[in-house]
Amino acid sequence: MTTTSVSDVVATVVTNIKEAFHWLNSELFSVGETPVTYGTILRFIVILIAAWIVSRLVQKALQRYSDYRNSLAASSVYALKRITHYAILLIGFLIAIASMGIDLTKFAIFASALGIGVGFGLQNLISNFTSGIILLFDKTLKVGDFVELESGITGEVKEINIRSTIVTTNDNIDIIVPNSEFVSGRVTNWTMRDTYRRTKVPFGVAYGSDKDLVRKAVLEAAERVPHTLMDTSHRPPQVWLVEFGESALKFELVVWLKPEAVNRPSAVHAAFMWEIHSSLTEHKIEIPFPQRDLHIKSWHDERAQVHVMQDQHSNEPEQEPEPDARSKNDAADEL
Numbered sequence: 001m002t003t004t005s006v007s008d009v010v011a012t013v014v015t016n017i018k019e020a021f022h023w024l025n026s027e028l029f030s031v032g033e034t035p036v037t038y039g040t041i042l043r044f045i046v047i048l049i050a051a052w053i054v055s056r057l058v059q060k061a062l063q064r065y066s067d068y069r070n071s072l073a074a075s076s077v078y079a080l081k082r083i084t085h086y087a088i089l090l091i092g093f094l095i096a097i098a099s100m101g102i103d104l105t106k107f108a109i110f111a112s113a114l115g116i117g118v119g120f121g122l123q124n125l126i127s128n129f130t131s132g133i134i135l136l137f138d139k140t141l142k143v144g145d146f147v148e149l150e151s152g153i154t155g156e157v158k159e160i161n162i163r164s165t166i167v168t169t170n171d172n173i174d175i176i177v178p179n180s181e182f183v184s185g186r187v188t189n190w191t192m193r194d195t196y197r198r199t200k201v202p203f204g205v206a207y208g209s210d211k212d213l214v215r216k217a218v219l220e221a222a223e224r225v226p227h228t229l230m231d232t233s234h235r236p237p238q239v240w241l242v243e244f245g246e247s248a249l250k251f252e253l254v255v256w257l258k259p260e261a262v263n264r265p266s267a268v269h270a271a272f273m274w275e276i277h278s279s280l281t282e283h284k285i286e287i288p289f290p291q292r293d294l295h296i297k298s299w300h301d302e303r304a305q306v307h308v309m310q311d312q313h314s315n316e317p318e319q320e321p322e323p324d325a326r327s328k329n330d331a332a333d334e335l
Contacts, residue, residue: 040100047099051092055085078143079136131179132162146263148188156263170264195259201272204248206286215239217283218253221275227261227268248288
């Protein structure tokens, strides 16, 4: 085969390729004076995919760097990864727009006009987007925190995305919460600065029970629960007498929890209640139930009862007053 025939074959192949992909140059519409073809749209999509791939690689590099250094907090690494991801996607989007031949200044004017038009209909979306940016830069909320929202949702923060935040409850239910609820509403962060938390477990015993014996029994119950922080110097378990109820003396077990138990409040409360009931039963301390006593006395029976009590009192020997034996008052020690 001669050189001329080879060049003819190559030219024919190139011509066929151009004809096969001639549809890429077909104009779909125009933005101002710039035509938009299939080729420019394909180039736009390829650049966006490349930006997404670069973002994933950068995020993996940041994660490996943080694992190697072990000096950066997990929340800081997560926020840095999310911000980097959005920044790379934004840069890729601008490059893709420029590759189509569209003037970025004209695109900015168009985007601002479009933003004014759809802003009224997408106020919630824009609010959540802005709130997501605030949460990523703010330090009041991070991945791994155990939070309680004003709406009653309680759980651990798993992801903070640009529109919503995923909160996983203790029942392993993922709840998608709009970011604006974290910014505009009241949020209780149980693990923001310190993971040690104090809980109060209420219970009641019958009138006439020895309060010192009650305190001993309940402290024994607290020791049997593995979630109790047994710090006898600064944060010891305490028993407080808080109210004289209608049918019971109302107490509270005031106990500090270990860090791993802070995000399981329901299970921890149930564990303490179980051991308190067992301990009160072991010490034969009565647990009361609501009841009413009705006493009916006539005038003659009352006078006869008074005379009998006076006669019994006159026949009984006088008892010496017992010395004042004060029991330990944990609530006073707390003050």
